[in-house]
Amino acid sequence: MPKIVDHGARREELAAAVWRLASREGLDALTIRAVAAEAGWSTGALAHYFADKEELLLFAFETVADRVGRRIVRAAEHRRDPLDLLRTQLIEGLPIDAERRAEVRVWFAFLGLAETRPRLAKAGRDAYRQWRDRVAKTLSAAQRQGLVDDSLDAQSEGAALIALVDGLAIQATFDQRALGRERQVRLVDDRLARLAVASAS
Amino acid sequence: MPKIVDHGARREELAAAVWRLASREGLDALTIRAVAAEAGWSTGALAHYFADKEELLLFAFETVADRVGRRIVRAAEHRRDPLDLLRTQLIEGLPIDAERRAEVRVWFAFLGLAETRPRLAKAGRDAYRQWRDRVAKTLSAAQRQGLVDDSLDAQSEGAALIALVDGLAIQATFDQRALGRERQVRLVDDRLARLAVASAS
Numbered sequence: 001m002p003k004i005v006d007h008g009a010r011r012e013e014l015a016a017a018v019w020r021l022a023s024r025e026g027l028d029a030l031t032i033r034a035v036a037a038e039a040g041w042s043t044g045a046l047a048h049y050f051a052d053k054e055e056l057l058l059f060a061f062e063t064v065a066d067r068v069g070r071r072i073v074r075a076a077e078h079r080r081d082p083l084d085l086l087r088t089q090l091i092e093g094l095p096i097d098a099e100r101r102a103e104v105r106v107w108f109a110f111l112g113l114a115e116t117r118p119r120l121a122k123a124g125r126d127a128y129r130q131w132r133d134r135v136a137k138t139l140s141a142a143q144r145q146g147l148v149d150d151s152l153d154a155q156s157e158g159a160a161l162i163a164l165v166d167g168l169a170i171q172a173t174f175d176q177r178a179l180g181r182e183r184q185v186r187l188v189d190d191r192l193a194r195l196a197v198a199s200a201s
Numbered sequence: 202m203p204k205i206v207d208h209g210a211r212r213e214e215l216a217a218a219v220w221r222l223a224s225r226e227g228l229d230a231l232t233i234r235a236v237a238a239e240a241g242w243s244t245g246a247l248a249h250y251f252a253d254k255e256e257l258l259l260f261a262f263e264t265v266a267d268r269v270g271r272r273i274v275r276a277a278e279h280r281r282d283p284l285d286l287l288r289t290q291l292i293e294g295l296p297i298d299a300e301r302r303a304e305v306r307v308w309f310a311f312l313g314l315a316e317t318r319p320r321l322a323k324a325g326r327d328a329y330r331q332w333r334d335r336v337a338k339t340l341s342a343a344q345r346q347g348l349v350d351d352s353l354d355a356q357s358e359g360a361a362l363i364a365l366v367d368g369l370a371i372q373a374t375f376d377q378r379a380l381g382r383e384r385q386v387r388l389v390d391d392r393l394a395r396l397a398v399a400s401a402s
């Protein structure tokens with residue numbers, strides 16, 4: 001039964017409902033029924049968008065990736081200096097406020113579930129490849145401008161930089177007192193400063 | 202109804218069964234019924250050890266922490282050089298072989314579930330505090346021996362080092378090809394070399 005609806009707008013509406021539910025109650029709470037209630041839709045209407053729970057989880061994960069990605073793109077518009085852009089590409093992944101803490105919680109809950117589910121695992125792999133590639137590309141740009149040691153392998157350094165961010169995000173998620181906003185940011189800045197220092201040696 | 206049994210031996214037996222099941226099929230598969238079948242016990246006998254699913258998950262997480270902790274202690278017996286010990290305290294957390302890959306999978310699956318469950322979250326927080334403290338203690342010993350720059354804050358550096366290991370572990374879990382054994386170890390060694398280099402400057 002074809003319907004005349006604005007699918008783009010409806011997806012946005014759905015994404016907002018899924019995000020509210022997932023950030024408020026965690027991925028455990030993400031069921032077709034609960035999302036329908038949150039969005040004010042019928043479960044039948046939701047079935048046009050999600051065949052099963054895995055598709056719902058994927059959608060939640062992509063919503064988080066989109067949110068972070070959009071902030072980075074927006075920030076990049078004002079940043080010409082590659083080291084400045086690099087910093088944004090890293091800091092935006094840290095749980096330094098309530099909104100980002102919710103994103104990080106959904107992110108890691110998804111990854112925990114994804115390990116044993118091939119379709120979700122692929123989404124995780126793709127997300128990390130994209131993040132690593134973006135960071136590596138910015139690092140290469142910084143190398144071309146002589147801001148970072150030319151001999152460093154951008155892909156490996158990219159992996160290490162996002163690893164630092166991810167690992168800090170996990171520790172901060174479980175121990176906000178030990179890894180507050182300031183300490184998280186300082187540890188990433190220290191790391192970036194040493195990259196720049198290495199270029200001067 | 203009191204029983205005359207060797208509780209230590211029975212716990213070891215249980216830990217082995219829980220570990221086999223969790224590493225083979227993931228935390229989703231961890232139910233009282235499945236663990237009983239794996240151990241060859243009745244579900245009633247298992248009820249003496251686990252009141253609910255959360256206790257089972259906690260036990261699986263502690264089993265992983267124990268496995269890693271024991272390897273580090275064993276390795277430490279042969280290592281007098283603090284930088285060498287530090288390297289072991291980090292490398293042992295990387296998914297560099299099948300056994301360690303299974304440990305890392307159970308670890309992150311647990312953390313994903315723990316975010317919304319206070320009792321499990323506390324276990325996650327405690328595990329990271331312990332790891333961070335051990336690494337910081339070894340770093341301090343290296344500083345006292347003049348091997349690492351005295352001005353570095355051992356707690357912060359410890360947080361950054363285990364963050365790197367954790368983040369590499371996540372990327373490697375989803376993308377073994379991009380983050381193979383050799384690359385993981387090299388990235389940690391690079392980081393340790395720079396710590397030592399910093400002390401020479």
